[in-house]
Amino acid sequence: MNAPAYNFAYLDEQTKRMIRRAILKAIAIPGYQVPFASREMPMPYGWGTGGVQVTAAILGPQDVLKVIDQGSDDTTNAISIRKFFAKTAGVATTTATIDATVIQTRHRIPETALHANQVLVYQVPIPEPLRFLEPRETETRRMHALAEYGLMHVKLYEDIARFGHIATAYAYPVKVNARYVMDPSPTPKFDNPKMDNCPALQLFGAGREKRIYAIPPYTQVVSLDFEDHPFEPYRFNAPCALCAAENSYLDEIVTDDKGGRMFVCSDTDYCEGRQAAGHHGSLSAAPYKDKAGSHG
Amino acid sequence: MTTIAELPPGFADKVLSAQSTFRSVMDAMARPGSVRRIVPTSGAPHTMRRGTAAIALTLFDHDTPLWLDARMSESTDVTKWLKFHTGAPVVQDSSIASFALISDGAALPSLERFALGTSEYPDRSTTLILQVDSLDSGRSFDLSGPGIDGVATLQASIKPFDLFERLRVNETLFPRGIDVVLVADDAVVAIPRTTRVVNKGS
Numbered sequence: 001m002n003a004p005a006y007n008f009a010y011l012d013e014q015t016k017r018m019i020r021r022a023i024l025k026a027i028a029i030p031g032y033q034v035p036f037a038s039r040e041m042p043m044p045y046g047w048g049t050g051g052v053q054v055t056a057a058i059l060g061p062q063d064v065l066k067v068i069d070q071g072s073d074d075t076t077n078a079i080s081i082r083k084f085f086a087k088t089a090g091v092a093t094t095t096a097t098i099d100a101t102v103i104q105t106r107h108r109i110p111e112t113a114l115h116a117n118q119v120l121v122y123q124v125p126i127p128e129p130l131r132f133l134e135p136r137e138t139e140t141r142r143m144h145a146l147a148e149y150g151l152m153h154v155k156l157y158e159d160i161a162r163f164g165h166i167a168t169a170y171a172y173p174v175k176v177n178a179r180y181v182m183d184p185s186p187t188p189k190f191d192n193p194k195m196d197n198c199p200a201l202q203l204f205g206a207g208r209e210k211r212i213y214a215i216p217p218y219t220q221v222v223s224l225d226f227e228d229h230p231f232e233p234y235r236f237n238a239p240c241a242l243c244a245a246e247n248s249y250l251d252e253i254v255t256d257d258k259g260g261r262m263f264v265c266s267d268t269d270y271c272e273g274r275q276a277a278g279h280h281g282s283l284s285a286a287p288y289k290d291k292a293g294s295h296g
Numbered sequence: 297m298t299t300i301a302e303l304p305p306g307f308a309d310k311v312l313s314a315q316s317t318f319r320s321v322m323d324a325m326a327r328p329g330s331v332r333r334i335v336p337t338s339g340a341p342h343t344m345r346r347g348t349a350a351i352a353l354t355l356f357d358h359d360t361p362l363w364l365d366a367r368m369s370e371s372t373d374v375t376k377w378l379k380f381h382t383g384a385p386v387v388q389d390s391s392i393a394s395f396a397l398i399s400d401g402a403a404l405p406s407l408e409r410f411a412l413g414t415s416e417y418p419d420r421s422t423t424l425i426l427q428v429d430s431l432d433s434g435r436s437f438d439l440s441g442p443g444i445d446g447v448a449t450l451q452a453s454i455k456p457f458d459l460f461e462r463l464r465v466n467e468t469l470f471p472r473g474i475d476v477v478l479v480a481d482d483a484v485v486a487i488p489r490t491t492r493v494v495n496k497g498s
Contacts, residue, residue, distance in 0.1 A: 008311045017357050020318045021394075024355075025419040027325045028475045028488035030442050034419045058322065060315045145415035177442050177490065179471060199445070201326045216326050216443035216490075 009056040009089040015039055019057035023203060026214035031176030033127050033211040048081055049207030051104050051123035058119060059085060059102060064092045066100035071108040071266030095269050109191040111248045111270040114200035122185045124206040127213060129173045129183040149181045152224060160229055169234055175222045176215055190233045190249045196221040240265045241283035243274035304339025306353050306381045317354040324486040329439040329448030331431050334482045341373040343399050345427050347479040356382035363393035367400040398426045401455035407462055407474050418471040429453040431480040436497035441490045450485060460493045
């Protein structure tokens with residue numbers, strides 16, 4: 001009685017049909033949050049149950065799956081979800097962005113440009129961008145219906161009044177196809193420009209909050225801002241310590257208890273690819289597969 | 297009188313055929329105007345194209361009220377096949393339908409008679425599955441909108457001839473509106489409510 005008792009990609013077919021119908025509506029109404037009957041998954045809320053359900057509904061045997069958590073292929077969340085689908089769907093997995101057909105992500109967009117044959121699935125904790133400004137669902141739903149987004153601009157303005165700049169650094173609100181204000185999930189605002197006119201389809205799943213939304217390919221995505229305080233992607237003013245990249249998003253890594261730290265690419269696949277191609281940062285160890293070892 | 301044993305079969309592999317069909321429809325919806333092929337085959341009642349049958353088996357169930365046009369609903373084979381394979385309830389009131397199956401496009405009712413969604417819930421709308429003569433020859437339509445890099449050209453032979461004129465209600469209704477899936481044999485093209493015709497050829 002130990003034979004696997006689950007369906008291909010874990011979810012039952014009725015659930016997949018329900019999610020698939022929600023995905024089609026989400027694509028047809030870019031940025032609108034489609035309610036769906038989110039199921040309990042064999043992992044806790046907050047671990048990507050929404051993204052996992054979207055991935056399970058689209059995944060097929062020919063797909064190649066990549067999963068990242070904060071840009072990394074090697075963290076607990078990414079590894080467990082990758083193994084989950086390798087086991088329940090038997091799909092091939094990869095860490096190389098370029099080879100993947102479906103990429104499930106928690107809080108990052110890969111540095112390598114996405115192409116048209118890819119689907120990016122975001123794990124979303126709180127899909128409603130207005131939720132911290134207006135806790136009532138009935139009210140936020142009406143605000144979306146009327147495209148009444150003044151409150152969000154007031155919030156950004158208050159940031160400027162208090163700090164002199166828009167202090168929102170992640171989950172920075174965007175307007176999709178000039179209609180819906182949307183939460184891009186807690187990605188750093190550094191990634192916001194990558195959502196605009198992206199060749200890949202972007203799907204968002206929020207399991208606990210039971211919402212699915214989407215950005216079709218080649219769709220206008222604008223980060224909210226003011227004429228005199230334009231949107232600026234934020235980045236540490238330093239190259240990656242391992243691969244010397246000057247245009248990637250960096251993580252700060254504490255290296256000792258005396259204040260030592262290093263800044264390295266959050267996207268591990270991108271960083272490793274650059275090191276393999278011979279780029280070395282100030283703190284890289286023995287040059288990657290390079291016996292000469294004369295680089296600094 | 298057709299018995300259940302005589303009904304055309306569904307998918308041979310329910311799980312993987314539904315997945316493959318869905319990806320074709322999802323890609324079509326994400327890239328309006330592009331022609332996608334539905335690979336898996338199933339049996340289909342006489343008035344239903346292969347693509348329509350595959351979409352029905354993939355997306356319909358007891359949660360999706362269906363509206364059938366006269367030609368579809370006249371055929372007891374169609375209603376029996378849908379009932380046996382999908383369990384979806386067939387309704388007379390098109391304004392509460394999740395999907396509408398249109399075999400005779402020339403007799404397409406006014407779009408206002410379908411569910412258009414509400415401002416709060418624009419997703420509660422009817423998706424039209426419209427069978428057309430051809431999706432690779434006929435008049436050309438230049439389309440733009442989300443999912444399209446610049447302009448996409450669709451060559452299609454569609455009834456009703458004024459389908460895209462009728463779909464212009466989507467411009468004023470948005471975010472409410474009607475999404476259309478065109479089916480010719482195994483080819484599908486989606487026209488979501490965001491797609492606009494920028495130029496019509498002959």
